[in-house]
Amino acid sequence: xxxxxxxxxxxxxxxxxxxxxxxxxxxxxxxxxxxxxxxxxxxxxxxxxxxxxxxxxxxxxxxxxxxxxxxxxxxxxxxxxxxxxxxxxxxxxxxxxxxxxxxxxxxxxxxxxxxxxxxxxxxxxxxxxxxxxxxxxxxxxxxxxxxxxxxxxxxxxxxxxxxxxxxxxxxxxxxxxxxxxxxxxxxxxxxxxxxxxxxxxxxxxxxxxxxxxxxxxxxxxxxxxxxxxxxxxxxxxxxxxxxxxxxxxxxxxxxxxxxxxxxxxxxxxxxxxxxxxxxxxxxxxxxxxxxxxxxxxxxxxxxxxxxxxxxxxxxxxxxxxxxxxxxxxxxxxxxxxxxxxxxxxxxxxxxxxxxxxxxxxxxxxxxxxxxxxxxxxxxxxxxxxxxxxxxxxxxxxxxxxxxxxxxxxxxxxxxxxxxxxxxxxxxxxxxxxxxxxxxxxxxxxxxxxxxxxxxxxxxxxxxx
Amino acid sequence: xxxxxxxxxxxxxxxxxxxxxxxxxxxxxxxxxxxxxxxxxxxxxxxxxxxxxxxxxxxxxxxxxxxxxxxxxxxxxxxxxxxxxxxxxxxxxxxxxxxxxxxxxxxxxxxxxxxxxxxxxxxxxxxxxxxxxxxxxxxxxxxxxxxxxxxxxxxxxxxxxxxxxxxxxxxxxxxxxxxxxxxxxxxxxxxxxxxxxxxxxxxxxxxxxxxxxxxxxxxxxxxxxxxxxxxxxxxxxxxxxxxxxxxxxxxxxxxxxxxxxxxxxxxxxxxxxxxxxxxxxxxxxxxxxxxxxxxxxxxxxxxxxxxxxxxxxxxxxxxxxxxxxxxxxxxxxxxxxxxxxxxxxxxxxxxxxxxxxxxxxxxxxxxxxxxxxxxxxxxxxxxxxxxxxxxxxxxxxxxxxxxxxxxxxxxxxxxxxxxxxxxxxxxxxxxxxxxxxxxxxxxxxxxxxxxxxxxxxxxxxxxx
Numbered sequence: 001x002x003x004x005x006x007x008x009x010x011x012x013x014x015x016x017x018x019x020x021x022x023x024x025x026x027x028x029x030x031x032x033x034x035x036x037x038x039x040x041x042x043x044x045x046x047x048x049x050x051x052x053x054x055x056x057x058x059x060x061x062x063x064x065x066x067x068x069x070x071x072x073x074x075x076x077x078x079x080x081x082x083x084x085x086x087x088x089x090x091x092x093x094x095x096x097x098x099x100x101x102x103x104x105x106x107x108x109x110x111x112x113x114x115x116x117x118x119x120x121x122x123x124x125x126x127x128x129x130x131x132x133x134x135x136x137x138x139x140x141x142x143x144x145x146x147x148x149x150x151x152x153x154x155x156x157x158x159x160x161x162x163x164x165x166x167x168x169x170x171x172x173x174x175x176x177x178x179x180x181x182x183x184x185x186x187x188x189x190x191x192x193x194x195x196x197x198x199x200x201x202x203x204x205x206x207x208x209x210x211x212x213x214x215x216x217x218x219x220x221x222x223x224x225x226x227x228x229x230x231x232x233x234x235x236x237x238x239x240x241x242x243x244x245x246x247x248x249x250x251x252x253x254x255x256x257x258x259x260x261x262x263x264x265x266x267x268x269x270x271x272x273x274x275x276x277x278x279x280x281x282x283x284x285x286x287x288x289x290x291x292x293x294x295x296x297x298x299x300x301x302x303x304x305x306x307x308x309x310x311x312x313x314x315x316x317x318x319x320x321x322x323x324x325x326x327x328x329x330x331x332x333x334x335x336x337x338x339x340x341x342x343x344x345x346x347x348x349x350x351x352x353x354x355x356x357x358x359x360x361x362x363x364x365x366x367x368x369x370x371x372x373x374x375x376x377x378x379x380x381x382x383x384x385x386x387x388x389x390x391x392x393x394x395x396x397x398x399x400x401x402x403x404x405x406x407x408x409x410x411x412x413x414x415x416x417x418x419x420x421x422x423x424x425x426x427x428x429x430x431x432x433x434x435x436x437x438x439x440x441x442x443x444x445x446x447x448x449x450x451x452x453x454x455x456x457x458x459x460x461x462x463x464x
Numbered sequence: 465x466x467x468x469x470x471x472x473x474x475x476x477x478x479x480x481x482x483x484x485x486x487x488x489x490x491x492x493x494x495x496x497x498x499x500x501x502x503x504x505x506x507x508x509x510x511x512x513x514x515x516x517x518x519x520x521x522x523x524x525x526x527x528x529x530x531x532x533x534x535x536x537x538x539x540x541x542x543x544x545x546x547x548x549x550x551x552x553x554x555x556x557x558x559x560x561x562x563x564x565x566x567x568x569x570x571x572x573x574x575x576x577x578x579x580x581x582x583x584x585x586x587x588x589x590x591x592x593x594x595x596x597x598x599x600x601x602x603x604x605x606x607x608x609x610x611x612x613x614x615x616x617x618x619x620x621x622x623x624x625x626x627x628x629x630x631x632x633x634x635x636x637x638x639x640x641x642x643x644x645x646x647x648x649x650x651x652x653x654x655x656x657x658x659x660x661x662x663x664x665x666x667x668x669x670x671x672x673x674x675x676x677x678x679x680x681x682x683x684x685x686x687x688x689x690x691x692x693x694x695x696x697x698x699x700x701x702x703x704x705x706x707x708x709x710x711x712x713x714x715x716x717x718x719x720x721x722x723x724x725x726x727x728x729x730x731x732x733x734x735x736x737x738x739x740x741x742x743x744x745x746x747x748x749x750x751x752x753x754x755x756x757x758x759x760x761x762x763x764x765x766x767x768x769x770x771x772x773x774x775x776x777x778x779x780x781x782x783x784x785x786x787x788x789x790x791x792x793x794x795x796x797x798x799x800x801x802x803x804x805x806x807x808x809x810x811x812x813x814x815x816x817x818x819x820x821x822x823x824x825x826x827x828x829x830x831x832x833x834x835x836x837x838x839x840x841x842x843x844x845x846x847x848x849x850x851x852x853x854x855x856x857x858x859x860x861x862x863x864x865x866x867x868x869x870x871x872x873x874x875x876x877x878x879x880x881x882x883x884x885x886x887x888x889x890x891x892x893x894x895x896x897x898x899x900x901x902x903x904x905x906x907x908x909x910x911x912x913x914x915x916x917x918x919x920x921x922x923x924x925x926x927x928x
Contacts, residue, residue: 004718006686008618025718026686027889045686045717046618071889073718100718101860101890124881125888127684137685140621147611154472154510157604161919162626162693163639163708165926175627175641175663177670179697182657185646193646199639199697199707200926206641213919213928220591221601222470222490222509228693229626233643233663243663244627253509254468254489254537254564396565417588417928424589425491425535426565455625455677462629462664464677464881 008047010080014090017080022092024051025075025100027128030111033066040065042074048134048281053078055094064099070110071103071128116451123455123464131290134282135452138275139440145274146227146248146436149267155250156221159228160210165202174205175233175243206231210249211431212365212418215394218251218429219421225250227436237459239448242437244457251431257367257376257393260430261353264380264389265306267434268351272298275443291445297384298443304350309343311335311357311374317347334361340379340386351382364404365418366392378432385442391432398422472511474544478554481544486556488515489539489564491592494575497530504529506538512598512745517542519558528563534574535567535592580915587919587928595754598746599916602739603904609738610691610712610900613731619714620685623692624674629666638669639697639707670695674713675895676829676882679858682715682893683885689714691900701923703912706901708921715895721831721840721857724894725817728844728853729770731898732815736762739907755909761848762907768814773807775799775821775838781811798825804843804850815846828868829882830856842896849906855896862886 005022026044033039037056043049053076055065068074078094108122109129119126126132147157163177179199180186186194195203210226217224226249234241250267252259276283276298287295309317318329318339323346327336335354344352356374359366366375376393395401401422405412412419440452450456455464469486490508497503501520507513517540519529532538542558572586573593583590590596611621627641643663644650650658659667674690681688690713698705714731716723740747740762751759773781782793782803787810791800799807799818808816820838823830830839840857859865865886869876876883904916914920919928 006618025891045682045684073889073891100892103889104887107888122881124680124884125684127681133684136622136681137620139623140615140619143621143623144611144615147608151604151608154470155604156601157607158600158918159603159607159693159710161708161921161926161928163695163921163926175643176646177639177641178646179639180646182640182642182644182646182649199699199923200921201924202926204926216588216928217591217600217918218509220509220589220597229623231627235663244625246623254539417586420588423568424571425537425567427489427537428564454622454681457625457627457664459663460665462625462627462666462668464625464680 004075006046007042007044007049007051010051010090011047011049014080018082018090020080021077021095022080023075023077024092025073026051027071027073028068028103029070031066031068031070038062038066040074040076042076043128043133048130048137048279048285052088052091053094053097054091055097059094059097061097061099065097068099069103069105069107071107073100073103074098075100116448120450120456127454130285132451134279134285135440135444135446136454138279138282138444139452141278142271142275142440142443143227143246143436145271145278146225146267148274149270150223150225150250153223155223155225156217158210158214158217158221158224158226160207160213160226160249162207162229163200163204164207165200165204173233174208175231177204177206208232209247209433211251211433214249214251214431215418215421215429218253218431219425219427222253223250224252235459239450240438240441242449242453242456242458245449245453246436248434248436249431251429253429254427255393255430256428257355257378257430260391260393260432261306261308261355261378261380264378264391264432264434265351268380268389268439269302271439272443273302276302286445294443294445301351301382306351306353306380307348308353308355309348310355314339314343314354317343321347332358332360335379337386340381341383344381344386345383349383351380354379354381362392364408364410365394365401367395368400368404376430380432382442385438388438388442389432389434391430393428393430396422396426396428398426468539470510471506471508471513471515474515474554475511475513478544482546482554484544485541485559486544487539487541488556489537490515491535491537492532492567493534495530495532495534502526502530504538504540506540507592507597512594512601512743512749516552516555517558517561518555519561523558523561525561525563529561532563533567533569533571535571537564537567538562539564580912584914584920591918594749596915598743598749599904599908599910600918602743602746602908603916605742606735606739606904606907607691607710607900609735609742610689610731612738613734614687614689614714617687619687619689620681622674622678622681622685622688622690624671624677624690624713626671626693627664627668628671629664629668637697638672639695641668641670672696673711673897675715675897678713678715678895679882679885679893682717682895683889683891686717687714688716699923703914704902704905706913706917706920706922709913709917710900712898712900713895715893717893718891719857719894720892721819721842721894724855724857724896725770725772725819725842725844728842728855728896728898729815732844732853732903733766735903736907737766740766750909758907758909765815765846770815770817770844771812772817772819773812774819778803778807778818781807785811796822796824799843801850804845805847808845808850809847813847815844818843818845826856828872828874829858829865831859832864832868840894844896846906849902852902852906853896853898855894857892857894860886860890860892862890 026042041050075098077096380389490506505514541560844853
């Protein structure tokens with residue numbers, strides 16, 4: 001018996017298969033039949049589009065086939081025939097249809113439009129719909145594009161730890177990890193919980209960022225990146241926050257903020273271009289049904305030279321406009337989404353780096369500028385979404401970093417290894433973080449983070 | 465000023481650079497100097513090998529350079545000169561040496577051999593040594609090879625969740641995840657911990673496998689894979705167990721155990737070949753200093769046709785040999801490492817699939833064979849290590865699966881969505897799991913899992 005051909009191959013190499021016998025396997029997306037013949041749209045998971053199968057009552061199991069519930073799985077043998085006059089470029093005229101697995105008539109995904117909210121309740125089935133088939137294939141291809149981009153530049157992919165001792169990061173919104181029996185936690189003589197009895201012998205949390213660990217590797221391998229899950233126990237029920245999400249964090253040595261901006265611009269353009277080239281059917285779907293105009297917007301990003309402005313200049317621009325903001329602009333504030341979107345969408349009309357933010361609103365590890373008031377930070381803002389990347393040059397001067405820790409009441413001993421990176425052969429270095437889900441929302445036009453994660457975890461929600 | 469050239473480029477494209485002015489930046493690995501001239505071995509992180517820089521007292525900072533501590537960072541401008549009579553193929557004759565960052569004289573990695581045990585205590589610095597530079601670059605390249613292999617076949621990379629409700633998996637060795645205040649956990653009226661107050665409104669754990677979720681996606685996309693961290697709270701202090709490790713889990717629809725074996729064999733050969741081709745310097749290092757003969761062993765794996773034997777036949781082979789085992793062989797036992805290694809190293813002398821294990825020692829989701837006693841499971845055993853891959857065809861028959869759950873006292877309601885995959889368009893499907901660290905140990909010859917993970921987490925150990 002001939003080998004099964006993937007539907008992707010029928011579309012991408014149709015010349016090779018036309019007028020020949022082919023064998024496919026897949027699931028019924030739609031089926032309609034009269035007494036004499038019928039049509040089945042089959043999807044085999046390899047491709048966004050279905051292929052149409054025509055069958056007639058010469059098949060001995062014609063009656064059985066005609067009544068199959070949606071999403072039953074089939075093997076079909078037949079001839080691939082060009083159909084230049086119809087909507088499809090070709091169809092399969094079946095000579096044999098074998099039922100592999102019957103579906104049941106209460107299958108929840110009958111041919112009608114379902115709301116994304118409803119589909120979240122059947123996350124185990126929703127990748128079978130057009131929208132989620134497109135989203136999750138794009139997610140996969142974008143993830144690969146990120147690896148390809150960095151690997152071809154010789155960056156070392158570094159698996160930074162997920163489980164971390166609680167010493168080094170602000171513990172406010174972290175998940176605790178434990179193997180203690182919560183019904184009878186061991187206690188110290190002072191009555192506190194005795195974490196020396198816990199799995200790691202101390203309090204442990206889920207990571208919020210791999211950056212500090214990645215810096216260790218950048219100072220050995222020069223150019224590294226992480227790509228893995230990170231966690232926030234933020235009790236916020238918004239369309240943009242999830243408790244578990246994936247981050248990409250490159251870290252580059254012998255590099256300053258300019259190099260960092262150049263790298264992030266190049267990466268973003270590469271990933272978007274790669275997805276548009278590899279997933280044209282999916283991108284057309286988003287452009288038609290999810291977010292009209294998204295293709296124009298992405299093409300614009302890819303062909304723009306990103307603008308650059310300092311925070312101080314950006315504040316002047318925002319103060320000078322007649323536009324009313326909910327949140328008043330003064331030097332020293334953290335820019336809000338309304339400000340970011342005005343800058344990138346209305347003022348600059350293209351992607352925009354805002355640099356050199358006030359020291360007091362940024363993290364301890366960002367390099368202090370000559371003015372003593374600002375740090376070498378950068379945020380990349382894009383039309384339609386606002387901030388998509390945040391990064392900085394890192395403080396490499398041991399004395400300045402030590403003073404920053406003290407000013408922020410952070411305990412120097414907790415950072416002994418991070419400080420040692422500055423003692424032993426420090427160089428300028430920089431890095432940034434890209435929230436992978438935000439990128440996927442940006443590329444697909446999907447507006448809720450729950451709809452770009454296979455099985456999303458948010459406040460009160462960890463089903464499947 | 466000319467652009468910095470990576471040392472990798474000096475080696476890989478030396479023709480392009482020879483007799484020309486080049487600029488590099490990197491860290492001092494060794495330095496020796498007389499009154500007239502000196503030699504520096506510089507590594508810039510881009511490549512396993514160093515480049516030698518020769519400098520003399522015509523440099524105005526000659527004295528300063530001569531006394532630099534190991535691992536200070538430098539920029540060097542000079543001419544790349546072929547040195548056909550010496551150990552190195554070329555060297556840089558420096559015209560300018562700029563100190564970027566001084567190291568300090570108590571730098572722990574002076575030029576001598578350190579034990580792997582000691583190096584674990586300075587995990588932030590150990591990637592600067594030859595051994596760990598080689599290990600972690602190979603880890604990165606192998607990870608990329610896995611993505612490349614599956615993506616080029618059209619597999620969809622699926623990020624399965626890390627945080628899971630506790631319903632679906634044996635909870636014995638899982639880490640609990642919580643945001644409850646452990647000092648005053650909320651209680652129900654019955655006095656139990658009130659998990660409805662926890663972040664997800666119920667007990668949550670860290671995942672031990674993405675398989676069940678991956679199956680949902682395989683039944684939509686046909687061919688999918690996961691590659692992400694998984695967790696075991698196993699209190700065992702061995703060279704092969706870590707609490708946090710990365711797993712690769714492909715899942716393929718319209719596929720049986722034969723397809724599964726074929727895929728795993730092809731994948732393993734691909735990844736090993738890719739690493740040997742991309743990292744020849746690192747592999748030579750392992751072959752010389754870590755595990756003599758490893759290149760022969762890997763070449764043998766790549767060129768072998770893997771053998772296949774059923775569990776029942778394997779038991780007969782083990783009973784027939786004169787070899788003494790610590791653990792007695794009877795039909796029904798789980799094979800021990802000593803048995804596995806005898807089969808693959810002494811009897812078959814090549815990689816070996818053992819299939820069709822007794823039902824009672826395998827998981828509920830494995831497909832029950834016609835005999836009713838065995839399941840369509842497979843373990844891949846390789847010389848030198850034993851089991852490296854485990855997988856199975858999945859039970860696709862709703863009635864059989866439901867009965868298995870009942871036999872094992874598992875609660876059908878907890879598996880409602882997993883069972884629905886069998887109700888709605890089931891097909892044969894299969895998959896396997898590859899422990900990524902075990903693969904890296906196998907490729908590098910490193911014998912302790914702590915030495916193939918950037919920042920390992922094991923019982924009592926979560927530093928950095």
